[in-house]
Amino acid sequence: MIKVNGYPTKEQVKTKFPKIEKLVKPIAIIECYQEIPCNPCSTSCPVNAITIGEDINKIPKIDYDLCIGCGSCVYSCPGLCIMLVSIKEDLAIFQIPYELLPVPLTGEIWSGIDRSGHQICEANILKTLKNKQSDRTVIVTVSVPKEFLYDFSTVGCKL
């Protein structure tokens, strides 16, 4: 639980995911759990898939049917709370914001880390993307076994 441990439980994480059938294409998963005055995710979305409403403190809501997986909200979130997720056969594909050095490189294998900071699996680095829009945030595309869909959070170090 966030207030006790600083990270969400698996049940809380699941509430941020759509039905698994929706993950045939990349969908934004917004792990924003607490009310704060913030809204770049909402204002950056080109298709208005993310709603916060008039009270900027409210937690963002996403319409998964509208999301086109463009990644704008991933770059825009100052809290690195958003990632794109899809499922391909036995793999869960994550596009995560990453701001540490060294940056993972395509083809490398890194440790997959859960929300409590523990290593849980190997993560294959599929792509690393940096562009003008991203400033210093790199989007790293990784695949992990599908069983870690609700556990994987980021990558730790090169194996």
Ligand code: SF4
């Ligand atoms: S990925 Fe793109 S379309 Fe989907 S919610 Fe984020 S900004 Fe909107």
Ligand code: SF4
């Ligand atoms: S930009 Fe990030 S931190 Fe701010 S409201 Fe959206 S998801 Fe939450």
